[in-house]
Amino acid sequence: MKTKRKIKRSRGTVIFDTFNVIFMLLICFVCLYPIWYVVVNSLNDATDALQGGIYWWPRKFSLANYKSVFSNGSVLQAFKVTIGKTLIGTTLNVLFTAMVAYPLSKDRLIGRKYYMAIGTLTMFFSGGLIPTFLLFKQLNLLNNFLVYIIPAAFNFFNLLIFINFFKEIPAALEESAKIDGANDLTIFRKIIIPLSKPVFATIALFAGVGQWNDYFGGLMYMTNRTDLEPIQTFLYRLVAQVQSSQMAGNISVQVQTSDTTSTSIKLAAMVITTLPICCVYPFLQKYFVKGMMVGAVKE
Amino acid sequence: MADTAVTTKKPKKIKYRNKSSFYKQLANQKYLQVMALLGVAWMLIFNYIPMGGIVIAFKKFKITRTIAEAPWVGLQYFKEFFMDDNFLNIMQNTLGISLLKLIIGFPLPIIFALLLNEIRNVKFKKIAQTISYLPHFLSWVVLGGIMVTWLSKTGVINDFLVASHIIKEPISFLGDAKYFWGLSVISDSWKELGWSAIIYLAAIAGVDQQMYEAATVDGATKLQKIFKITLPSITGTIALMLILQVSGLLNSNFDQVLILKNQINVSRSQVIDTYVYQVGMTMGKYSYATAVGLFKSVIALLLLVIANKTSKKCLGRSLY
Numbered sequence: 152m153k154t155k156r157k158i159k160r161s162r163g164t165v166i167f168d169t170f171n172v173i174f175m176l177l178i179c180f181v182c183l184y185p186i187w188y189v190v191v192n193s194l195n196d197a198t199d200a201l202q203g204g205i206y207w208w209p210r211k212f213s214l215a216n217y218k219s220v221f222s223n224g225s226v227l228q229a230f231k232v233t234i235g236k237t238l239i240g241t242t243l244n245v246l247f248t249a250m251v252a253y254p255l256s257k258d259r260l261i262g263r264k265y266y267m268a269i270g271t272l273t274m275f276f277s278g279g280l281i282p283t284f285l286l287f288k289q290l291n292l293l294n295n296f297l298v299y300i301i302p303a304a305f306n307f308f309n310l311l312i313f314i315n316f317f318k319e320i321p322a323a324l325e326e327s328a329k330i331d332g333a334n335d336l337t338i339f340r341k342i343i344i345p346l347s348k349p350v351f352a353t354i355a356l357f358a359g360v361g362q363w364n365d366y367f368g369g370l371m372y373m374t375n376r377t378d379l380e381p382i383q384t385f386l387y388r389l390v391a392q393v394q395s396s397q398m399a400g401n402i403s404v405q406v407q408t409s410d411t412t413s414t415s416i417k418l419a420a421m422v423i424t425t426l427p428i429c430c431v432y433p434f435l436q437k438y439f440v441k442g443m444m445v446g447a448v449k450e
Numbered sequence: 451m452a453d454t455a456v457t458t459k460k461p462k463k464i465k466y467r468n469k470s471s472f473y474k475q476l477a478n479q480k481y482l483q484v485m486a487l488l489g490v491a492w493m494l495i496f497n498y499i500p501m502g503g504i505v506i507a508f509k510k511f512k513i514t515r516t517i518a519e520a521p522w523v524g525l526q527y528f529k530e531f532f533m534d535d536n537f538l539n540i541m542q543n544t545l546g547i548s549l550l551k552l553i554i555g556f557p558l559p560i561i562f563a564l565l566l567n568e569i570r571n572v573k574f575k576k577i578a579q580t581i582s583y584l585p586h587f588l589s590w591v592v593l594g595g596i597m598v599t600w601l602s603k604t605g606v607i608n609d610f611l612v613a614s615h616i617i618k619e620p621i622s623f624l625g626d627a628k629y630f631w632g633l634s635v636i637s638d639s640w641k642e643l644g645w646s647a648i649i650y651l652a653a654i655a656g657v658d659q660q661m662y663e664a665a666t667v668d669g670a671t672k673l674q675k676i677f678k679i680t681l682p683s684i685t686g687t688i689a690l691m692l693i694l695q696v697s698g699l700l701n702s703n704f705d706q707v708l709i710l711k712n713q714i715n716v717s718r719s720q721v722i723d724t725y726v727y728q729v730g731m732t733m734g735k736y737s738y739a740t741a742v743g744l745f746k747s748v749i750a751l752l753l754l755v756i757a758n759k760t761s762k763k764c765l766g767r768s769l770y
Contacts, residue, residue, distance in 0.1 A: 167672055171565055175574070178562070179581045181640065185596050186584070188606070203604050251489030254482035261476055266486055269493055276751060278500025279743035281730045285506075285517075286499050305492045335481035364589035367705065371731065383591045390595045390709060397602055398625055398712045421592045428587045433580050443648045 186425060193217070193422045197415035216415035220423065225378075226385065226416060232369075233381040233424070236299040237362040244358040245351055247304045252313030253339050270307045280371075287372060294376040299368055303361070309354045312442050316350040317343065353442040356435045360428060382424055389417045507741035513734065520737075527741035536720065544721040547631055547707075548699045555639040556695055559646035560688060564676055566647065567654050579651070582644025594709030597637060598624065624710060627718040634710060634719075638703055646691075653687040654680055689765045697754030700746050722746045 160168070187207075192200050196211035204210075220226050254260050255267065278286075292298040320343065328338050344351070369384030392413070432439075476483065507527060509520040531537060562582070569575040585593070600606045601623035608620035623629045661679050670678070704723040711719040720728075722742060730739030 161671075164672055168568070168570065171568055172574070174565060175569060175578045178643070179578055182581050182584050182644070185593070185600075186588075188600075189592075189596060203606075203609070206606070247489075247492075250485050251492075254479070254486040255489075257479075257482065259475075260479060260482055260486060261472075262483075262486075266490055269490055269498075273493055273497040275754065276501065276747060277497065278503050279740060279747060280726055281736050281740045281743065282500035282503025282506065283496075284731070285503055285736070286496070302496050305489060305496070307493070310489070335479065336485075339485070360587055364587075364591075366589065366591050367708075383589055386591045386595060387709065390591060390598055393595075394598050394624065394712045397598070397622075398714050417595060421595060425588060425592055429584065432583065432587050436580060436583070440648055440652065443652075 186429070189418055189421050189425070193415075193418035200418075201414065216419040217423075220416055220419045223416060226382070226420060228378055229380055229382040229385040230423070232296075232379055233363060233383065236296070236381060237359055240300045240303050240362045241355055241359040243300060243304045244306060244309070245355050248306055248309045248354065249313050249344070249347070249351070250339065251305065252310045253317055253343060254335075255310070256314045256317035270310065273307055284371065293372050293374055294379065295372075296379055298372045299362070299365075299381075303358070306358070309357060312354060313347075313350060316347055320346055349438045350442070352435050353438040356432065356439055357442070360432075363424070363428065382420060386417065386420055386424070389413055393417075504740060504744055506737050507744045509737060511737045511740075513736065523737075527738045528745060530738060531742050531745065536725070539717065540720055540722055540725050543631075543718060544700055544702050547634055547702045547721065550631060550635045551638060552695055552699070554635055555642070556692065558639055559643055560650050560684075562643055563647040563650035563654060564680060566651065567680070568672065568676075579644065579647075582647065584644070585641040586645035588641070590705040590709055593637065593641065594706070597633070597710065601633070624712060625714050627715040630710070630715045630718040634703070634706060637710075638706060649687060649691065650684060653684040657683040685765065689761050693754070693757040693761050696757040697750055699753055700750050 191207065191209050192205050193216050194212060194214070195205050195209040196213040197216055199211040255263060257263070260266075277283075287293055287298060287302070292301070324342055324346075325338050328342055333341070364383060365381070366383035366387045369380035370387060373379050373384070503517065506517055506520065508522060508524060509517065510523045510526075511517060511520040566575060566579060566582075569578065602608070603620040603622050607623065608617075611617045612620060621629075623633060657680060661683075662675060665675050665679060700722055702721040702723060704721075704727075707719055707721055707724050708727070711724060723746075726739045726743045726746075729735045729742070
C-alpha cells in the first residue's frame with residue numbers, strides 16, 4: 152500500500168478516488184438514514200407525526216411515545232419474553248454447541264466421521280415447516296416458552312466455527328492438564344472455555360441476534376398464548392394491521408385516534424429493539440469477520 | 451449463515467490390534483463420547499424426526515390421528531399441487547424473485563468490496579465497512595415496518611418522487627402487484643450488501659501485494675489492476691458463493707416476503723415458502739403443505755449438486 156503513495160496520482164486516479172469516496176458516503180447514508188428516520192419520528196408527537204414530513208429532526212419533540220411503550224402492559228410483557236429468550240437461548244446455544252464441538256475437534260474421537268456426516272446432512276436437507284411443527288406439538292412445546300430455547304440450543308454451522316477454533320489451541324496445554332489428572336470435562340471447562348472468548352463472542356452474537364430478531368417462532372408456535380409472544384411478533388402484527396388497513400380502504404393517512412397509539416408504540420418499540428444490536432455489533436466486528444470466513448475462503 | 455461451505459479434514463485411520471484396545475480407547479474418551487453423543491441425540495430428535503415426518507406428504511394425515519394410522523395416498527398431493535391454478539404463478543414468483551436477486555444482488559457485494567478496497571483512508575474505510583453491516587442486523591419486521599410507511603402514498607418515497615417531478619401522482623407501491631419483485635430485490639440487496647462483502651474483502655486482503663507493486667511499476671492503471679489482478683485472484687471465492695446462491699434459488703427469503711405480502715400484491719408475492727405456511731398453518735392442510743415443501747427441498751438439493759458439478763468442471767472448485 153505504501154509504495155502506491157510515492158507515485159504521483161494521475162488525473163484519472165484522482166477522479167476515480169473522488170467518485171469512490173462520494174459513492175461510499177452515499178452507501179453509509181443509505182444504511183443509516185432509515186434508522187435515523189425512525190428515531191426522529193419516534194421522538195415526535197404521535198398525532199403530529201401522522202402528517203408526515205419529518206425527515207431530519209423532530210418537529211414537535213415529545214417522549215410520550217416511549218412513555219406509552221413503558222406503560223403498556225402487553226408491550227412490556229413482550230419485551231420481557233424477548234429479553235428472556237435471548238439471554239437463556241443464547242447462553243444455552245453457545246455452551247451446548249461448544250460442548251459438542253470440543254470432542255468433534257479431536258481426530259482421536261471414535262466415530263467422529265459418522266457424527267460429522269450426521270450433522271452435515273442437516274445443513275442441506277430438512278424436514279420442513281409442517282413436520283417440525285408436528286414434532287413440537289408431540290413434545291408439548293407449543294404455547295411453551297421452551298420452544299424458543301430447546302430447538303435453538305444447537306446449530307451445526309456454529310459448531311463448525313467452534314471446531315476450527317478449538318483445533319488451533321495448542322495440544323500441549325491439554326496434555327499437561329491431563330498429566331495433572333484432569334479429565335476431558337475439566338479440561339473443557341477450565342482450559343478450553345477461558346481460551347476461547349473470541350469465538351464465544353462471535354457465536355453469542357449470531358445466536359443472540361437470531362433470537363432477538365425472530366418473530367416467526369412466536370407467530371407459529373404460540374397458538375393461544377399471546378402473552379408469550381416476543382416483541383418482534385407483536386411488531387409484526389402491528390405492521391400487518393397497518394398494511395391491511397392501508398390496502399382495504401386505500402386510506403394512506405391513518406388519522407383515526409385509535410391508530411395514534413399503535414403507531415407511536417410501533418416506532419418507539421422499533422427503536423428500542425434496534426438500538427441494543429446497533430451498540431453491540433461494531434465491537435464484535437473483528438471476531439465475526441473471522442467467523443464468517445470459516446471454510447468459505449480456501450485460498 | 452447456515453449455508454456456508456464446509457471442509458473437514460479426514461481423520462487418520464487408527465488400526466486397533468484387538469477388540470480390547472478399542473474398548474480401552476473408548477473408555478479413555480468416555481467424557482468426549484458423552485459430549486458428542488448429546489449433540490447427535492439433539493440432531494436425531496430435532497433434525498431427523500422431522501425428516502421422517504415427511505412421510506405425511508404421501509399419506510392422508512389428520513391432526514386428530516397419528517401418522518402411522520393415516521392411509522397411504524401415494525403421489526396424490528404432488529399431483530394436486532402441479533394441477534393447482536396457483537402452481538405456475540407460485541413457481542414464477544419464486545424463481546423470478548430469486549433469479550433477479552442472483553443477477554442484481556449477487557454482483558453488488560463484489561463491486562462494493564472492490565471499490566471499498568480502493569479507499570485510501572484506512573479509518574474511513576473501516577467506518578464505511580462497519581456502517582454497511584448495519585442493515586444485516588436489523589430484523590425484517592422493523593425493515594418491513596419502515597417500508598410499509600415509506601412506500602405508502604404519503605410516504606417518504608412518494609414525497610421525494612413527486613417533489614422531484616419524476617412522477618405526477620403518488621403510487622401505492624405495495625398496493626400494486628407489479629412493483630413487488632423489484633421492491634423485494636432492492637430491499638434484500640440493500641440489507642445484505644455489506645455483510646456479503648465480508649467474504650470478498652477477506653479474499654482481497656489475501657492477494658499478494660507484490661503483484662500490485664509489479665503492476666504499478668509496469669504502469670498499470672487502477673482499473674487494469676482491479677480486472678487483471680484482484681478479480682482473477684478471488685474467482686474461487688466468487689464461484690463458491692455462486693454455488694450456494696444457486697442452490698438456494700427456491701429460497702425466496704420467507705421473512706421478507708411474509709411481511710411485505712398483502713391481499714393486493716399476492717399475485718406477484720406468493721412464493722413456495724409462504725404458500726406452504728398459508729395452506730399448512732392457516733388452512734390446516736398438513737399433508738399437502740408437506741408435499742409442497744418436499745418438492746422444494748428436492749429441487750434445492752438437485753440444484754446444489756448440479757451447481758457443484760458445473761463449478762468442479764469449469765473452475766476446478768467444489769463444495770465437497
